[in-house]
Amino acid sequence: MLLNLGxxxxxxxxxxxxxxxxxxxxxxxxxxxxxxNLDLDGDLLxxxxxxxxxxxxxxxxxxxxxxxxKADGHNNFSGKSTLPTRRxxxxxxxxxxxxxxxxxxxxxxxxxxxxQPEEDTTIIPLDENIFNIDIDEVLGRSFFDxxxx
Amino acid sequence: xxxxxxxxDTRKLRxxxxxxxxxxxxxxxxxxxxxxxxxxxxxxxPVASVGGRFVKYSTSYVTAIKKGYVKNKKRSPVNLTxxxxxLRSITSKATSTGATISFTDDKAEYHNKGTNNVPRxxxxxxxxGEKFNRNIELRLREVATxxxxxxxx
Numbered sequence: 105m106l107l108n109l110g111x112x113x114x115x116x117x118x119x120x121x122x123x124x125x126x127x128x129x130x131x132x133x134x135x136x137x138x139x140x141n142l143d144l145d146g147d148l149l150x151x152x153x154x155x156x157x158x159x160x161x162x163x164x165x166x167x168x169x170x171x172x173x174k175a176d177g178h179n180n181f182s183g184k185s186t187l188p189t190r191r192x193x194x195x196x197x198x199x200x201x202x203x204x205x206x207x208x209x210x211x212x213x214x215x216x217x218x219x220q221p222e223e224d225t226t227i228i229p230l231d232e233n234i235f236n237i238d239i240d241e242v243l244g245r246s247f248f249d250x251x252x253x
Numbered sequence: 254x255x256x257x258x259x260x261x262d263t264r265k266l267r268x269x270x271x272x273x274x275x276x277x278x279x280x281x282x283x284x285x286x287x288x289x290x291x292x293x294x295x296x297x298x299p300v301a302s303v304g305g306r307f308v309k310y311s312t313s314y315v316t317a318i319k320k321g322y323v324k325n326k327k328r329s330p331v332n333l334t335x336x337x338x339x340l341r342s343i344t345s346k347a348t349s350t351g352a353t354i355s356f357t358d359d360k361a362e363y364h365n366k367g368t369n370n371v372p373r374x375x376x377x378x379x380x381x382g383e384k385f386n387r388n389i390e391l392r393l394r395e396v397a398t399x400x401x402x403x404x405x406x
Contacts, residue, residue, distance in 0.1 A: 106306065107388065110295030110330065135327045143296065146309045146329040210391070 105164075105192065105204065109149065112140045114191055117201045122190040140190055148174050152192075165193055269404050275347070276404060277397045282345040282352035284396045288389045289354065290340055293376055296330025300375040301386045307331040308372040333364055333374060 105115040112122045122140035130138040143149055151168040166175035176182050178190045194200055200208070292299045296306050308331070310318070315328045326335055334340055342358035354377060356365075367373030378384050385393070 106297050107292075107295060110297070135325065137327060141295075141330065143329045145315070146296070146306065146331065150306055150309070207388075207391075211387070 105152065105200075106149065108201070108204075109143070109192060110141055115200055115204055116191050116194045117199050119191050119198075119201075123188040142178060142190060142192060147171060148178075151175075266405070272404055273401055276400045278347040278350075278352055280396050280400045281393055282347040282354075285352060285354055285385075285389070285393060286343045286345050288392050289376065289385075290343060292386070292389065293340060294330075294332045294334065296332050297386075298375050299385055299389055300378050300383055301390075302378075302383050303373070303375040307333070307374040331374065333376070339364075 108115040112124070114120060114122060122142075125134065125138040125140050127136075127138060130136055133144060148166065148171050151166050151171040152164070153167060154165075155163045155167065157163055166172055175193070177185045177187050179185075179193055179195075180187070180189045180191070181195060191198075199205065289299045298305065298307055309315075310328060310331055314323070317323050318326050318328045323335070339356060339358040339360045342356050342361065343354065344357055345352055345354045356362075356376065361376060363371050364374045365376050365379055375383070384390065
């Protein structure tokens with residue numbers, strides 16, 4: 105999300121790039137930079153965090169009370185904001201853009217604990233000090249001769 | 254005697270495999286600095302355990318920026334860039350086991366480790382157990398995959 109926001113792009117699917125900042129505002133507050141990265145003092149994006157929820161859910165958002173007004177000003181979930189909508193959190197009917205959902209799936213896959221069925225047999229290593237296997241030694245030279253290697 | 258027989262010659266494969274490691278290391282040495290700088294410029298630490306965005310600049314520094322005492326400097330994102338000299342000092346070199354990446358500018362050490370007056374803003378993993386953030390790790394893995402596909406594909 106932060107990488108997208110740094111480029112002034114919405115992390116929300118089909119929301120594209122944010123509207124550029126007004127030139128006067130940019131000159132006054134951001135040294136002329138019109139990149140709409142939602143980053144003026146850093147407080148809003150520093151407050152972008154996640155919470156673990158029951159079951160297989162997490163919540164991502166701005167939970168710090170002092171930053172929620174600012175967050176709604178950009179996301180306009182309340183419908184009361186007069187600012188150009190720069191949505192950085194998906195509404196209930198929206199989702200994150202693909203690169204983010206793919207990343208989430210990768211994280212889940214990398215952290216999946218696969219329960220192995222109980223084995224009827226146990227394999228005991230013959231020698232725990234073995235750390236390097238020489239394939240020529242294991243298969244024998246004649247094996248490679250057979251394949252012309 | 255077997256009626257159906259095939260001979261598998263893996264000499265070419267083995268020869269190509271020997272090229273993989275050096276090529277991956279070289280590609281990582283070229284790509285990693287670009288990824289690192291991209292993150293820093295957006296105010297995000299490339300280091301995983303430090304997590305997310307760099308610590309904000311001090312109130313006094315932000316005031317100085319607002320008053321125009323620090324030329325060409327924005328108060329956010331915290332991109333560790335004033336003249337750009339420090340970030341330009343990033344260097345990398347492929348080694349036999351991977352790549353080494355470093356900043357040659359003296360200021361880098363102050364930021365990377367932090368001092369009594371400067372909070373730590375980690376640019377490179379330095380303590381044991383630290384690693385690049387997940388996004389950079391995935392990108393490096395992708396670089397390695399591309400190299401493998403190019404050589405063996």
